[in-house]
Amino acid sequence: MKFSIQVNEGPYQHQSSDTAYQFTKAALEAGHEIFRVFFYHDGVNNGTRLTTPPQDDRNIVNRWSELAAEHELDLVVCVAAAQRRGIVDEGEMQRNGKDAENIAPGFRISGLGQLIEAGIQADRLVVFGD
Amino acid sequence: MSEIKKFLYVNRKAPYGTIYAWESLEVVLIGAAFDQDVTLAFVDDGVYQIVKGTDTAGIEMKNFSPTYTALGDYDIKKIYVEKESLEKRGLTVDDLLDLKWEDEDEDWAEKDSIHVVSSAELADIMDDADITLSF
Amino acid sequence: MLHTVNKSPFEKDSLAACLRMSKDGCAILLIEDAVYAATDGTAVSDQIKEAMKTKSVYALKPDVDARGMSGKVIDGIELIDYAGFVSLVADQNSTQSWL
Structure with a gap:
């Protein structure tokens, strides 16, 4: 079965990204396909590679990046939400004249249409948030 | 896949205190371009999103009330408000924005988009949706 | 249909809203802080047992x-x-998260 996942909260502040990650991992282990993981609201903060959690804690961002590399996941950060919160990739950096980008490996920035498409294309959409 | 799915947007949070209401509305506007079957539900504090008479000048935030009024132009005409949520908050339908859509089949007659329904009716609407986006 | 609730019933009214707007025969999954609603002897235990x-x-x-x-x-x-x-998500025809 094909799942899409929506993550509405950033890492650490809320458990939602953790739960979404565990759900996604379990779905892949059960042989399901993950069509897309869409990060919205503060969820876009899952997509910065500049986070540095303490050594003895889980690295939520890296964990998503690694899962994406392993399973070719499509991790999409909403562009409008990302612009508000300073999540920037190469293209956004140039378009908006910023002096840096910070997108984590495996994530890409795209429009809200990707969320609607995720709902249309997948058999199930599950929302994780606060 | 070109089938039309039933998209339900469930709004349960008040506006301005958090960004959920506004960013939810942004999804609704983008989603309107996809020709899906769209329904909006306002329950619990979500009913505060569509009250009239909002003035955000003092908090220097964009007032997005006019955007709800424009939903009819996006062909979004099924807006359900839970009766219990209104009553609990001392509100009636008269406190809400006058949201309309124009019926092409009836010489563009203006019709109400807002329908006040019971929890049980809303349960049916939720049960009927294919994709539920909650904010 | 599957409903998920993730808030403590003592902090937010998500659980009450879910119970009010869900139909007989549905599945309700308590996750994150909503698991406190799954415990016995609380002010909401009777609501859960009724559901x-x-x-x-x-x-x-x-x-x-x-x-x-x-x-x-x-x-x-x-x-x-x-x-x-x-499995619950796969088995039920749709999922609604009561955020």
Whole structure:
């Protein structure tokens, strides 16, 4: 079965990204396909590679990046939400004249249409948030 | 896949205190371009999103009330408000924005988009949706 | 249909809203802070027990365990892991998260 996942909260502040990650991992282990993981609201903060959690804690961002590399996941950060919160990739950096980008490996920035498409294309959409 | 799915947007949070209401509305506007079957539900504090008479000048935030009024132009005409949520908050339908859509089949007659329904009716609407986006 | 609730019933009214707007025969999964609603002897236990007469109530075991509530779960609430969560989503025709 094909799942899409929506993550509405950033890492650490809320458990939602953790739960979404565990759900996604379990779905892949059960042989399901993950069509897309869409990060919205503060969820876009899952997509910065500049986070540095303490050594003895889980690295939520890296964990998503690694899962994406392993399973070719499509991790999409909403562009409008990302612009508000300073999540920037190469293209956004140039378009908006910023002096840096910070997108984590495996994530890409795209429009809200990707969320609607995720709902249309997948058999199930599950929302994780606060 | 070109089938039309039933998209339900469930709004349960008040506006301005958090960004959920506004960013939810942004999804609704983008989603309107996809020709899906769209329904909006306002329950619990979500009913505060569509009250009239909002003035955000003092908090220097964009007032997005006019955007709800424009939903009819996006062909979004099924807006359900839970009766219990209104009553609990001392509100009636008269406190809400006058949201309309124009019926092409009836010489563009203006019709109400807002329908006040019971929890049980809303349960049916939720049960009927294919994709539920909650904010 | 599957409903998920992730808030403590003592902080937010998500659980009450879910119980009010869900139909008989549905599944309700308590995750994150909502697992406190799965415990017995609380101010909302009776509401959960009433709901269990017509709805299937589950709680996410890793969240129950993390919060030290494993010995307090109401009899009849099924504890599931993340794989069970995935199966519930797959088995039900749609999912609504009461955020």
